[in-house]
Amino acid sequence: MDEGFGTGLLWKALSDPSRRRILDLLRTGPATTGQVAASFDISRIAVMRHLSVLAEAGLVVSRKRGRERRHYINAVPLIGVVDRWVEPLPAAWARTLQRLAERVERPATDVALAIDIAQEYTLNADRRDVFRALTTDVASWWGPPYLTNRATGLVLEPSPGGLFGETWDDGGGKVLATVTAVEPERLLELTGTLHLGVVFGIAEFQLEDDAGGGTKLSFSHRGIGEVSPEVAEAHAGGWTELLGNRLRTFVEGKEA
Numbered sequence: 001m002d003e004g005f006g007t008g009l010l011w012k013a014l015s016d017p018s019r020r021r022i023l024d025l026l027r028t029g030p031a032t033t034g035q036v037a038a039s040f041d042i043s044r045i046a047v048m049r050h051l052s053v054l055a056e057a058g059l060v061v062s063r064k065r066g067r068e069r070r071h072y073i074n075a076v077p078l079i080g081v082v083d084r085w086v087e088p089l090p091a092a093w094a095r096t097l098q099r100l101a102e103r104v105e106r107p108a109t110d111v112a113l114a115i116d117i118a119q120e121y122t123l124n125a126d127r128r129d130v131f132r133a134l135t136t137d138v139a140s141w142w143g144p145p146y147l148t149n150r151a152t153g154l155v156l157e158p159s160p161g162g163l164f165g166e167t168w169d170d171g172g173g174k175v176l177a178t179v180t181a182v183e184p185e186r187l188l189e190l191t192g193t194l195h196l197g198v199v200f201g202i203a204e205f206q207l208e209d210d211a212g213g214g215t216k217l218s219f220s221h222r223g224i225g226e227v228s229p230e231v232a233e234a235h236a237g238g239w240t241e242l243l244g245n246r247l248r249t250f251v252e253g254k255e256a
Helices: 005-014 017-027 033-037 044-056 076-085 088-105 127-134 229-255
Strands: 060-065 068-073 112-123 151-156 163-168 173-183 187-192 200-209 215-227
Touching (some): 017 033, 017 068, 033 068, 044 060, 068 112
16 A cells, blocks of 8 residues: 655655664754764765755754754654554553653753754645634633643733733633734744743744645744753643644634
């Protein structure tokens, strides 16, 4: 049976040990081309070619930060592979054992100092509907366990200075972030703790029409603060669940 063009690119990207090593490097955090090249004996041009193959497969995304271009690991394409070939219970055991091994082998002083995430999704829905889901309909797909136990709903005011937060049944609530930038149907930027507590960050959602139809969602979240590697990894997985699963199901279901 044909694996599909996207899956073929994924296997091609993962087949090379140098590209797998690049993903290992980016798993610890984003890096510039120069920083990646410094870890290899091969030429910078060869490293750039490897990065290009990884980007084509969707495993790496790049963002311009000032004068530098930084590369981020994007694990979203791997989720379909895991869902297709790994049983849910064995997968949970495998992840638990892997994290235990990493924790035992990691030095006690190894602590990540920031959240720096970049992800991309192609949604089979109109850009207007995706923007509405991110703003007006956010409570329809964003829910437990990504809220406090007291939350009964979510409200987002899609205008500069507007608040994004929980509503509680006693009339109270909790502010999660402030809208610091918005462009209807194209951009939403939230600045705040977003349930990370000690971290203060910026989450940015950029929308554009996809060449094959639908909407391309480019997401990034950068946070300043002291965060353990486990929390950083869990937070990236949380965004994947919220955007790649719940938001996708909501907007594509409405589209249908």
